[in-house]
Amino acid sequence: xxxxxxxxxxxxxxxxxxxxxxxxxxxxxxxxxxxxxxxxxxxxxxxxxxxxxxxxxxxxxxxxxxxxxxxxxxxxxxxxxxxxxxxxxxxxxxxxxxxxxxxxxxxxxxxxxxxxxxxxxxxxxxxxxxxxxxxxxxxxxxxxxxxxxxxxxxxxxxxxxxxxxxxxxxxxxxxxxxxxxxxxxxxxxxxxxxxxxxxxxxxxxxxxxxxxxxxxxxxxxxxxxxxxxxxxxxxxxxxxxxxxxxxxxxxxxxxxxxxxxxxxxxxxxxxxxxxxxxxxxxxxxxxxxxxxxxxxxxxxxxxxxxxxxxxxxxxxxxxxxxxxxxxxxxxxxxxxxxxxxxxxxxxxxxxxxxxxxxxxxxxxxxxxxxxxxxxxxxxxxxxxxxxxxxxxxxxxxxxxxxxxxxxxxxxxxxxxxxxxxxxxxxxxxxxxxxxxxxxxxxxxxxxxxxxxxxxxxxxxxxxxxxxxxxxxxxxxxxxxxxxxxxxxxxxxxxxxxxxxxxxxxxxxxxxxxxxxxxxxxxxxxxxxxxxxxxxxxxxxxxxxxxxxxxxxxxxxxxxxxxxxxxxxxxx
Numbered sequence: 001x002x003x004x005x006x007x008x009x010x011x012x013x014x015x016x017x018x019x020x021x022x023x024x025x026x027x028x029x030x031x032x033x034x035x036x037x038x039x040x041x042x043x044x045x046x047x048x049x050x051x052x053x054x055x056x057x058x059x060x061x062x063x064x065x066x067x068x069x070x071x072x073x074x075x076x077x078x079x080x081x082x083x084x085x086x087x088x089x090x091x092x093x094x095x096x097x098x099x100x101x102x103x104x105x106x107x108x109x110x111x112x113x114x115x116x117x118x119x120x121x122x123x124x125x126x127x128x129x130x131x132x133x134x135x136x137x138x139x140x141x142x143x144x145x146x147x148x149x150x151x152x153x154x155x156x157x158x159x160x161x162x163x164x165x166x167x168x169x170x171x172x173x174x175x176x177x178x179x180x181x182x183x184x185x186x187x188x189x190x191x192x193x194x195x196x197x198x199x200x201x202x203x204x205x206x207x208x209x210x211x212x213x214x215x216x217x218x219x220x221x222x223x224x225x226x227x228x229x230x231x232x233x234x235x236x237x238x239x240x241x242x243x244x245x246x247x248x249x250x251x252x253x254x255x256x257x258x259x260x261x262x263x264x265x266x267x268x269x270x271x272x273x274x275x276x277x278x279x280x281x282x283x284x285x286x287x288x289x290x291x292x293x294x295x296x297x298x299x300x301x302x303x304x305x306x307x308x309x310x311x312x313x314x315x316x317x318x319x320x321x322x323x324x325x326x327x328x329x330x331x332x333x334x335x336x337x338x339x340x341x342x343x344x345x346x347x348x349x350x351x352x353x354x355x356x357x358x359x360x361x362x363x364x365x366x367x368x369x370x371x372x373x374x375x376x377x378x379x380x381x382x383x384x385x386x387x388x389x390x391x392x393x394x395x396x397x398x399x400x401x402x403x404x405x406x407x408x409x410x411x412x413x414x415x416x417x418x419x420x421x422x423x424x425x426x427x428x429x430x431x432x433x434x435x436x437x438x439x440x441x442x443x444x445x446x447x448x449x450x451x452x453x454x455x456x457x458x459x460x461x462x463x464x465x466x467x468x469x470x471x472x473x474x475x476x477x478x479x480x481x482x483x484x485x486x487x488x489x490x491x492x493x494x495x496x497x498x499x500x501x502x503x504x505x506x507x508x509x510x511x512x513x514x515x516x517x518x519x520x521x522x523x524x525x526x527x528x529x530x531x532x533x534x535x536x537x538x539x540x541x542x543x544x545x546x547x548x549x550x551x552x553x554x555x556x557x558x559x560x561x562x563x564x565x566x567x568x569x570x571x
Contacts, residue, residue, distance in 0.1 A: 020258050025205075027250045031243050032203030032233055034085035036250075043236040046089040049190070050234070053096065056189040066098055075231045081207045087239075090231040096197070097188040099228055100148060101159070102179035105141045112141030117149070118177035122161040125169040125183070128198070130156060133177065147178045148185075153194050155186040157201070157222075164213050164220035168205045170198050184222070196240040199247050200232055265305070273311075306541065309534050316530045317483035321513050323365040326522045332367050333516070360511050361485060368515045374508025376477075379467040381429045382440060382504055383459025388425065390415045396422040397455075399431075401439045401447075401462040406482065408449050409437070417458050425458045429465055434474050436466040438481065440502040446490045450478050464507055476520035479527055480512055 030036040060066045075090045084090065093099065102119075105112040115138030124133050142149060150173060158169040160182040172194050179185055188194055201208070212227050213220050235243065319325040360370035374380060388398060397403075397414040404410075417425075431437065431451055438448040441462035459465060468477050480486055493506040515523065 020254055020261065023257075024251065024254050027247060027254070028199060028203035028205075031247050032200050033082055034088060034233070034235065037239070037242050037246050039085050039087060039239065041087070043087065043238045045087045046234050046236045049237050050089055050091060053091075053189045057095070060098075060189070079231055081204070084233045085235070088233055088235045091234050092229050092231055093186070094228040096193070096232065096234070097155075097186045099184055099186050101184050102147055102181060103145060104180045105137055105145045105147070109141070112137055112145070115139065115141060117142060118173075118175055119180065120156055120173070120177055120183060121180040122158045122163065122169070122182050125156060125158050125171045127171060130171045130173045130177070131175055137178070142178060149176055149178050150185050150187065151176055153188075153191065155188075155194055155197055155201070157184045157186060158182065159184040159224070160219060160221040162219055164209065164222070166209075168201060168208050170201045172198055184224070184227075192237070193240070195244045196235070197232075199244065204232070269305075269308075306538070309537050309541070312537075313531065313534055314484050316527060316534075317479055318485065320523050320527050321480045321483045321485055322362065323368060323513075323515065326519065326526050328365050328367055328519065329516075332518065360513060361489070364513045365515070367519070368513055370511050371514050372508060373466070373510040373512050376472050376512065376514065377466055377468050377508075380464065380504060380508055382464045383429060383461055384425050385461045388417045388421050388458060388460075391418050392416070393418075395419050397457050398460065399437070399457045399463055400460050401442050401444055404437050404439050404444075404447055404449055404463055406447055406449065409451070422456065422458050429459055431457055431459065431465055432467070434467070436468070436474060436478055436481070438464045438466055438507070440464040440504075440507065442499055445494055445500045445502050446481075446487050448478060448481055450474055464502075464504065466507070471517060472514065473517065473520040473524055475524045476515075477512065479524065481510075486510060486512070 027036065057066070075092070080090055107113070113135070115136050117137050117139065118130075118133040119135050119137045120130060120133045121135070124130065137147075141147070152174050154173050156171045156173055156177075156179060158164065163169060186197065188197065208222075208227075208230075212223050212230060214223055316325070364370065383399070390398065394416050396417050396419060397411055398417050399409070399414065402410070403414060433451055433454050435451045436448055437451065437459070439445050439462060466477075468474055481490075489510050490502060491500075493509070494500045494502050495506075514520075
């Protein structure tokens with residue numbers, strides 16, 4: 001399969017999140033292996049190019065412009081990372097060009113800086129070509145520090161930077177310039193090689209990063225001596241020019257594919273956002289049903305990113321707590337405070353003599369009421385403030401914020417306390433089936449779950465327990481607390497000191513929209529149904545991305561192995 005055939009498959013593989021970056025890397029890989037274009041036996045062989053390189057190197061050495069180098073042994077077959085075409089050759093980098101570096105003049109010498117001479121550092125190496133550096137130095141800075149000025153057409157290579165963990169930046173300077181100590185500069189012995197050499201370095205990024213970069217250091221850097229001696233593939237000069245032209249052609253095509261994909265995704269994003277906006281803000285019931293029908297019919301086409309599904313989940317919860325998700329029963333009696341037992345203090349006084357909240361964040365159906373969370377809960381408290389003593393024996397799990405996930409409890413990573421410690425803690429806070437556990441300290445404040453099983457546990461300060469009255473469907477209350485409306489309230493009440501903290505009295509003050517109990521049940525059922533659809537969409541999206549990646553891998557492998565199998569390396 002040739003590159004043109006590969007591109008013909010692009011529509012089938014473009015759903016892979018990294019399809020276009022992978023395609024770019026693949027083009028470069030083909031280029032440096034001699035598989036991107038056909039070889040022409042009429043081309044002057046690379047050996048003739050090597051002779052001109054050697055002649056120029058000898059001239060520079062004779063004139064004293066470069067120091068004499070030791071005689072290098074022939075290229076070792078073990079140092080060659082892959083096969084190259086017959087008329088290519090392998091040459092150590094130090095025989096392709098002169099490799100040198102730079103330094104940083106003293107920042108305390110004002111006369112060295114704010115000049116007109118470009119001084120490049122790794123942060124400047126962001127494009128194929130360099131025309132201007134962020135910082136510039138003066139002629140005095142160059143002369144007094146001995147910095148070398150490099151002519152246009154050199155390769156500026158990042159030699160020391162954390163970016164060498166994942167990529168190998170190389171740019172060509174188009175202006176006379178110098179560099180700092182974290183760059184290496186390759187000045188080819190023969191003019192006109194620089195663009196192919198840049199492609200070569202990029203195509204061999206994986207080889208360079210895996211074998212020629214120091215590991216285990218604070219900042220990654222090249223192994224300079226090994227880098228200089230590393231053999232690199234050198235095609236005939238005419239073929240280099242054809243490789244450069246083909247790479248530029250295909251990279252321009254990748255740019256167009258990237259732009260087209262971005263535009264498709266942008267249109268999908270706008271359509272999804274517009275549909276969700278109409279769902280959230282529609283007031284006409286018939287119009288809402290039409291919008292909802294359209295959106296859910298178009299879900300497979302609209303949800304192409306995980307964030308689309310995340311936004312849909314938020315919209316479902318918003319609709320649920322605004323009375324738009326299920327129809328209201330016009331014959332139902334509005335929620336009354338008489339349906340909710342009022343919590344009392346030990347002396348018989350009502351804890352909250354005004355449980356209704358008439359100033360809710362938004363309008364709700366006539367049969368609904370706003371209540372503060374403390375008024376509809378039998379019990380709201382948090383866990384142990386003093387750190388309970390841990391034990392090795394697995395007796396009673398100690399539940400912290402990390403154990404509370406959205407929708408479930410995770411017991412895989414827990415500490416343990418003794419039954420004696422647990423009994424003391426349970427006198428104030430003992431979780432039971434049907435309680436809501438809410439994270440109230442730390443970055444995950446607002447995360448919550450309903451306890452579905454009877455299991456002994458002890459809570460710490462970072463987890464609050466909410467036990468609603470029977471007139472409240474605990475699953476409705478949980479989805480209300482997870483809704484964007486309530487999450488906004490929660491974070492509006494968080495006090496941030498060393499870490500976010502939501503105090504109990506502020507939890508009790510949260511405003512909750514409460515529908516009649518029968519409607520609560522219908523809302524819960526509908527939310528469960530729609531969240532199951534979201535789960536299915538996420539699974540489909542994962543499957544689509546996985547299949548696209550597999551197809552991409554298969555197509556790339558076929559394209560990489562389908563040509564030039566008969567050719568052998570020119571040693």
